Amino acid sequence: MKTPVTVLGLGAMGTALARTFLAAGHPTTVWNRTPGRSPELDTLGADRAATAAEAIAASPLVVVCLLVDDTVRSTLDGLDLAGKTVVNLTNSTPDQARATAERVTAAGAQYLDGGIMAVPAMIGGPAAFIFYSGVEEAFEKHSGDLSVLAKPAYVGADAGLAALYDIALLSGMYGMFGGAQHALALISTEQVPATSFTEQFLVPWLTAMLTSLPSMARELDNGPADTAGSNLAMQAAAYDNLVTTAQAQGVDPRLLAPMGELLREAVAAGHGDRDLSGLVDLLKTPAG
Template identity: 55%
Template structure:
C-alpha cells in the first residue's frame, strides 16, 4: 500500500527551524494535514494560520499521525524529542543532519521501539524546498519509503539509496565534503585576484565556467577506481600536477596570500608521486586518506 498522490495524507513534523518550516509549508500547500511541534511553541503560529495543527508536546504530535518526520538540530535532539513518544507502528523519517553511524544507531533505536525508520539527507537550502532543484536521499526501511513516497516527494525529489540506514547520510556528507573542497579553492582564487585590477563579478563568471568544465573529471576518476587501472585515460598525470603546484604556491606568495587551504592536498599529491605513481591521475589519493593509508 502506498500513499495516493491525489489524496491528502496526515503527517507529523517535529522541528520548525528554517528547513522544517519550509517543509511544512510545502506539505500544507499540497493539501496535506500537518501536525507540528517545536520546542519554542510560538514558531508554530504562522503555520497554524496556514492550516497546520500545533501539538503541545512532541509525544502528542507523534500520536496524531502514522508518518512522523523529524527535522531538528542534531541527533541528540531527536532522542530528546522522541523520548516519551509511543513509536509502535509509526514510520519515522529523520531529516536531521547526522553522520552515517548516528543514522544507523538511531534506526536500531527506533526499530527496537516498534517503528519503521527512514533516514534522509536533504540536498537543498530552505528556499529551494518545493522547487525542482531540491532532492533528498533516503535510506532505511524500503517499506516505509514505498508507502510514503508520494508525500515525501512533495517538498523535494526523492532518491532511495538502500536499506542500510547510514547510506543517505553518507551520500549527503560526501557531496557536502566535495562542495567544501570546492569552496576552499574558490576562496583561494578570490584571495589571489582581490588586490589586482580584476572585477570580482567578471572573475566569478570565468570561475564558474571553469569549474563546470572540470566536473567531467569525476567520471574519469570513478572509471579508474572501478576498473582498477589508475592510469587509464589520464589526461593530466599526478607528476605534472604536483610540479605545477609550485607555480600556485609562488603566485600566492607574490600576492601575499597564504596557502593553508591547498597545502594538505598538495602534500598528498607529492606523497603519491614519491611512491612511484606519478603516471596516475588523482584516483590514487583517496586510498591515502583512509586510516592507515600508506
Template identity: 45%
Template sequence: MASVGLIGLGAMGTALGEALLRQGHNLFVWNRSAGKAASLIASGAQLAETPMQVVSSTDLTIICLVDCAAVTHVLDGVVGLAGRTVVNLTNGTPEQARGIADAVALADGRYLDGGIMAIPPIIGTPHALVLYSGDEAAYRSHRNTLEALGTAEFLGADAGLASLLDLSLLAGMYGLFSGVIQATVMAKAGNVPARQFSKLLTAWLQAMLLSVDDISARLDDHRFGQATSPLAMQLVAMENILSTSRQMGIDPGLIEPMARRIRQRVQRGGGADDISAIGDEISSSGSAVAAQ
C-alpha cells in the same frame, strides 16, 4: 490527504511544513520554542503540546532538528510507535542514523533516514533532492507525501546510506567552494574584480566537471596510471599556487592539503599517476601502503 507530523521548526523545518501544507496535508507541528510555529499555524497547521502528541496524531512524523543528539532526546520521550513511521531529515552521521533506526525499531516503529540536498527556498520543488534509506516498505507507503518535499530517491535498506551520501555530496561541494574562494581571493589580490574573474572560473570548472566520470572509474578500478596530466606536472602548478599565494599575503590553507597529498604521491614514485591517485592516498588501503 494524509496527516503528517513535523518536529523541528527552524528554517528548514518551516520550509518542509510549508511544502506539506501547500499539498493539502493535515499538519501537526511541535517545536521547543512554540513561537516558531506561528506562520505554519496561520496557514492551517495544528500545534501539538508534546512530541508524543505529534506522533500519536499521525502515521508519519518528520523530524528536522539541529543535530541527531536532539533527535535522540526528543524520541526518548516517545513510546508506542507500532504502525507509525519516523522520517529523520536531520543532518548526522551514518552511525547516528543506524542508532536511531534501532531505537525506533525497539519501539515497534518504522524508520527512514533522509538527507536533504537543498536549501529552504527550493523545498517543495523538483530542484530539491531528498535522499532516503531504511525501511523500504515505509518509503513506498509514504512516497507520495515525501515527494511533496522535493524529488525523492530511495537508496537502500541500510539506514546509514542517506547520511553517508549526504555527507559525501557535501564534501564535494565544500571542496569546490574552497577552491573557488582560494582562486577568487588570488585574482582579487591581483586587482582582478571577483565578478570579472567568476566568468572565467565558471567556464573552467564546467569544463573540468567532465573529468568526474573518469576519476570515478579510475577509483572503482584502482587504475591510476596512463594519466593525461600526470601528478609530477600537476605538482609544479600546485607549488606555484602555494608560492604565489604566500607572496601575495594570502593564506593557502584551503588548497594546501591537496598539494601535500600530491607531493607525497610523487615522492613515493607516483609522478606518472593520475589525480585520482589522491583517492588512494586518503583511503584506508592507500594509507596502509603509505605507512609501510
C-alpha cells in the same frame, strides 16, 4: 485523503517542510520545543500540538527536523512510536543515523533517515532532492508523500547511507568553494573585479573541469586507465607554483597546502603515472 503527517521541529527547514506538506493537501500537525514558532503555519491550516507525544500520536508519518542528533534522541526517547514511520531529516553522521534507527526500531516504528540536498527556499521546487535510507518498505509506502518535499532518492537499507551521501556531496561542495575562495583572494590582491573574473573565467573553467569527474569515477570502479593528460608526477612538480604565488601575493595557502602534500605522497609511493583518481585510494589508506 492524503496521508496525515507530523513535523517535529520548526526551524527554517522544518517550517519549509511543514509549509510544503500543507500546500500539497496533507493534514499536518506541527510541534516545536519553543511554543508558538512559525505562527504563519497556523493560518495555513496546521494543527499545533502541545507536546511531542501528542504530535506523534496524530499522524502515521512523523518527519523529524531538529537541530542536532542529541535533540532527536532527547525528543523521541520514551515516546510511543509503535506503528509509526519515522523519517529523520536532521543533519547527522552515518553512525548517528544507525544508532537512531536502532532506537526507533526497538520502539516499534519503521525508520528512514534522510539527507536534504537543498536550502529551505528550495523545498517543494524542482531542483531539490533528498536521500533516504533505511526500511525499503517504508520508503515505498511513503515515497509519494515525501516527493512533495523534493525528489526522493532511496540509496539502500543501511540507515547510515543517506547521511554518507549527504556528507560526501557537502564535502565536494566545500572543497570546490574553498578553491574558488582562494582564487578570488588571489585575484583581489591586484584589484581585479571579482564579478567579471568569476562570470567570465572562474565559472566556465570549473564547469569544464567537472566533466572529468565521470572518467575519474570509472577508473575507481574499473581500475586505472592510460593517463591522457597530466599525470600526478607532472602535477606535483608544478604544484609548488600555486603555493609560492599565493605567498608572494600575501594570500594564506592553507586551502592549497593539503593537496600539494597528497600529490607528493602519491609520487613517493610510486603512483606518479596515475591521474588524480589515484589520490582517492591514497586517502583511504590508513596512515602509517
